[in-house]
Structures are given as structure tokens and as C-alpha cells.
Amino acid sequence: MNWKAEIKTHKGQKRVVVYFDYNSSAIERLKQLEDAKWSKTLNAWHLPATQGNRIRFNLESDSSSIIPKEEAIIQIEEFRKYLKTKRYSLNTIKTYTEALKSFLIFYRDKMVAEIDNKDVINYHQNYILKNNLSSSYQNQIINAIKLYFKTLKNTNIVVDKIYRPKKERLLPNVLSKEEVKLILDAHANIKHKTMLCLIYSCGLRRSELLNLKPKDIDSKRNLVIIRQAKGKKDRIAPLSKAILGLLRNYYKLYSPKEWLFEGQYAGTPYDERSLGNVLKLALKKAKIYKPVTLHWLRHSYATHLLESGTDLRYIQEILGHNSSRTTEIYTHVSTKSLQNVKSPFDDL
Template identity: 65%
Template sequence: MYRAEFIKHRGAVRIAVYFKNDAQLIARFKKLQGAKWSASLKVWHLPNTSDYRKRFRLEETNNLVANPINEAHEKAKDDFYLWLKSKRYSKSTIKTYTEALKIFLLFYIDKDLQQLTNADVIYFNNEYILKNKLSSSYQNQIVNAIKLFFGTVQRKKIVIEHIHRPKKEKTLPNVLSREEVKAILEAHTNIKHKAMLSLIYACGLRRSELLNLSPTHLDSKRGVLLIKEAKGKKDRIAPISEKILILLRNYYRTYKPTKWLFEGQLIGEKYSEKSLENVLKQALTKAKIIKPVSLHWLRHSYATHLLENGTDLRYIQELLGRKSSRTTEIYTHVSTKSIKNIKSPFDDL
């Protein structure tokens, strides 16, 4: 079973098709000409052609096609973008919030902004978020955008204090064993690839933090790495060992980076996120690790291994650049240092 409807995506009317998250169905859908996946809308979509309209039994008189642009909504989104920019939010945050608001307003494309109420937010959560089986974290992004927009740019009927957030799943961070980390970091012979993955683990970096490093951020005399304008626009430092410094010196002599510590094919061009993800994928293949490891797993593993080595949680919080100690305490649930000392009653049977 599937459900199809018109959507407006990047200024064009497209046909969104909602169906079960099944590998075979996705493979079949991808073979359709013009089929694309929208990471922001979380849906597969197709060009708005007569053949596809007939195939998915859609009428061209659909409201979204007849009135694809709500000028008041467009202006509101532009005002929100400018407000976020003036507040110096990061580019990624601005993109996330504006895309989230766009989805909410698109859902109510025929409704006046001034008439939107808290009941409309609840209806949206049920009819869009839950019906399409979207995650609570994605719902939380939408809530953040709605609360910020209606609390600043659009002060109208919606009472932001009454907008509820989804209940968070209590998931544990994914952690690799030290042996698995070593296998991943030693998989590449290319020194740039080895240096990038090693530095993420050695200093507990986020992907963006690694790619935003410049050669001047390395202070070998003090043995620290300066991480500029990380999440929340906060600077922090992380200790960097002589072992990783030796690797980075060898890398520097080979590649001689200028503006960014890790540059792309062109001098002065930042290494891309997609290329970095491919570097990890190749390392996993070479290390014969079949787990769905992401770059963030290395950061989680860094924190967990520090804890198992006896590092105080307060220091780990500072090293990770975390605001709250609660988010750092979760690593106590995945550390095996104390758990291994617990004897199961099964052993006494």
C-alpha cells in the first residue's frame, strides 16, 4: 500500500509517494525516472508529469498545484531566515530550522498564518509526523522551529509555552571496542585518510569540527588542539598526544595544506562531508566490520574509553563540548569497566 500527494520541493511541485520502508520497494521506486529522496521532507518523490499523475491517481486540480505558493508564507519564511541570520545562528541550524518551518507551513498552505493555533500543531503532529512514521528527533526539530518562529517573528495565536515536545527515546550511544577502533584507524594506507579518522577518535571530534580545522589550530608546544566555534558557537581545547602529532606532521609534510587542515582536491578547498563519510566506509570494508558505523561512533567510543580509563565525567563533558552533564552521564551506561565485575547468578547454578 502507498499514499501519493503533491508537495512543493525547492520551488517545484513534485509527487510525494509514501510507502513502507522496505528495501525491495525502495529499489523498485529508485528505478522510476526522476525518482529522488528528500532528506528534509523524509519522503521519496517524482516529477509532476501526466504519466505519474495518472499512475498514482492524482488530479491536477489538487490544492497544492492550483495554488502552489502562499505569498504570506513565503515572506514569513524569508523573515525567519533573516532573523536567524541576524542572530548569528550557524548555517546548519539556519538550514534545519527554515526547512522545518517550511514543512509545517506547507502542510497549512491554504491557511492564514494568523489563524494557526496550538490545535493545528497537534493535528500536524498526528497527521504528518506520526502518520508518516517520522522520528521523535525529527518532530523535535519541527517543534524548535515553530516555537522560535511564533515566539519571535510571528507573534500570533499559537502559545509556544503550550506546544509539547515528543517523548524522547532512551537510546544508548553506539560504542566500538578498542580493537575495532584500532582496526578502522589502521585500515587505510593513505596518510590523509588515516589522519582524519585518527584525529576524530583521538580528540572526540564531531564531523564538522574536524573539517573546520586549520593548521593554526594545532598547538604542538602546549599539546592541545583548538576547536573554534563548535556546536553552540563555543570554542574549546582538547589534549593531543605526541603519537597523533607525529602522524599529523607526516601528513602535513606530504600534503602541505594551506587554509584548511584537511583540504579537498583543490588547494584551499575544504574537504567535503560526503568524501569523509566515504573514507570511513572504505575503512570499514577493509577492516571487515559489518556494523553500521558512523563517524559519530568514534566520538562516542572516545568518551566511553576515557571513562573506562578513569577520567572524571566533568572533564569528559568539557572535552566533548557538552552543555549538560546529563548528556555525558549516558556513557556510564555503556562502559563495561564496572559491568564486567558483576557476577551473574547464573554462574552459581
């Protein structure tokens, strides 16, 4: 994800202003940061210009303090090459190298071979906690550190003894079927309607929808083939007959060539930010004022499947989850069983 950050005065306060193309996961992470706000005037998200936020977005006032020494630069580039040869995604490579850079900058006056487990604990205490950085960011750092030090032969780090913060248990955001229907019926534009309907009806991620090609729709078997999705895995998802009819009407009208949903110019995929705006407009038309993202449609699909009696193992396969524990989170937001619980208040 391409992004740019700078410090600006907004409504009389110094703020860190972050510009990036629409990305629902990035927005969700920003929302977890204290006093993160969206500005229509700036057309960007902005946060307080605290030391922690300056460091987080590489805006430390003393520019010399954020430049790693030569050894660290070499190590980071070697790590980047290693990740590329392991075929990690571009987003993961960027995330891990930036995380490693943060760690090595913190110990810029120490040789990499001399860094040990106590230094990792000290980094957590005096950088992550001190600057009030999130546990998800801390986990990214740990992933990068563990993977990086596994590739080194001469090191004082015992990788298996690097511990993680206690995992936050956040429930997925789920819409009711009535809310989903309002959103999906909001657009008269068949292209916009088809994109949102396909995300919900197949439980797709945003990138999975935009990477679909016409040949990935198997109308004879009523399946969608999702190629090289998260974790570089192919999978299939059932295609409803109602969606198939909508897709046929869309195809006749637009005749896509390379991508199932193409952008302004033929042969180019539809833009992520434009897709986000399609959802925003649907929410406005449906008069739904929740901070809904495209991923909410995927969460809602999984929860509604569970509530209709679909086995959790099938839901796991459809969503492409590696672990059943990831899919089990939907059991905590399903209301089917809870609706049968009678409150003692009713008997008073």
C-alpha cells in the same frame, strides 16, 4: 546539506530515491525510517513511495497542494532573515524553514494570526502521526514553531504550552578498543590514517576535523583548538604525543596551506563525502561489517575515556556538550562496571 529526491521504479517497486553528499547524521536519520535501504546501483538511499515519504521529501503528486499561499511565503522569508540575523548555521536555517513551511502549508487556508495551540495538536495528530513521521522530525517542527511564534506580536499561540513528544532514549554506538585499532591501522596512506586517528584521539565531529587549520594544532601545549564548533563555541581538546608524531610526518609530506586536511586542490578543504569513503575503505580492510559512521569514533573515544577513569566533567568539556546530561549517556554503554557483575548462572 544539498539533497534531491525523486520517485523511481527500483526492482519493480515505486521508491523515493534520495541523493545527497555523504553526511553521517543524515544517514542515521534515514536509517530510522521504515524500509530505508542503500542501493549500489542507484548510488543513493531509497524508501517506499508512501504518502508520508512523498510529503517528507516534497514529492506530493498534486503540486498545487505543496505551494504555500503568498502570506506563508512572506512569513517563511521573514523567518529566514530572522534566523540569519541571529547567526544560526546554514543547516539549522534550512531545517527550521523547511519545518515551518510544512506546518504553514498544512494550514494554507488559515491566516497565521488565527492559528492556535489546538491547531498544533491537530497537526501532530493528522500530519505527523498519520504519516508515521519520526519523533526527531516532530521535535524539529516544534523548535521551528516555537521560535517562529515567539517573533510574532499578533498570535493566538501560547508558545510555552506547546508540548514535545516523549524523548527516545537511544544509546550511542560504541566500538571496542580492538575494533578501533583495526580501523585506524587499516590505511597505509598517511593522510587517511591521520584523519581517522585525529577524529578518534580528540573526539572530533566530522565537520570539526575538516575545519581545522594548521595553526589550530598547538604542539607546545599538546592541544587542538576547535574553533566555532557546534553552537558557535571554541574549545580545546588534548592532543596525544603519538598523534603529534603522526601529524608531523603528515605535515612534512603534504605541507597543507589553508586547511590542515586539504582536498584535491590546494587551499580547498577535504570533501565530507571523501572522508566518509576513507572510513568505508578502512572498515572493508579491517573486515568490520557493522554500519560504522565517523560519529561512532567520537562516541567510542568518550566511552573509552570514561572506562579509563576520566571524570565526566572533563569529558563534557572535551566534547563541547552544553549539558552534563548529554555526556551522562556514555555511562549507560560503559562496560567497566558491568564486567565486574557476576551472573548467577555461573553458580549453577
